[in-house]
Amino acid sequence: KQEVTQIPAALSVPEGENLVLNCSFTDSAIYNLQWFRQDPGKGLTSLLLIQSSQREQTSGRLNASLDKSSGRSTLYIAASQPGDSATYLCAVRGGGTGTASKLTFGTGTRLQVTL
């Protein structure tokens, strides 16, 4: 059974810092990995999606990397801003069919960027 872990559970940084969020998964037979942002009281917004054949994806100040063989992904946020404060979740999609191909979510990292 796939398990997804995110470390740290919470992180507070001053504005302007670069930071890295970590995600690890136990079964390397994944189809893809996604990073989501969740604001309080709201749904999830997809930030980046990395296919299993890819090593990284970039969008603006965000860069996500994937090392499938070691079961790890990182989300790098450059020059953090208070507006980046949110919970960040990673989710992996299994490579099988049926429920096995559905998303397995981590518990998230709650990020606070202070002024």
Next chain:
Amino acid sequence: NAGVTQTPKFRILKIGQSMTLQCTQDMNHNYMYWYRQDPGMGLKLIYYSVGAGITDKGEVPNGYNVSRSTTEDFPLRLELAAPSQTSVYFCASRPGQNTDTQYFGPGTRLTVL
């Protein structure tokens, strides 16, 4: 284009009551999903649908039922509510098999007392 909408936003139920959580999407997406998110936990899949008339169980389906009579709507039914069903429920949709990005609704916060 409203995306994925969910009603109600909040609800308190007594043990044994039943209710339906509504989910509607206006993007003509084939795939729809119901998740629950318990405090400090990741999302867990309850049920999903790959098109009108087709539904299937996810990871935690017990105590819930779904139907998909139209492309737009995917209601989630709770029968005989229990305290263990206290959670935040999210509905999501995605266009189809070739796109993995899911679009989420704002969630319904349900408390069962």
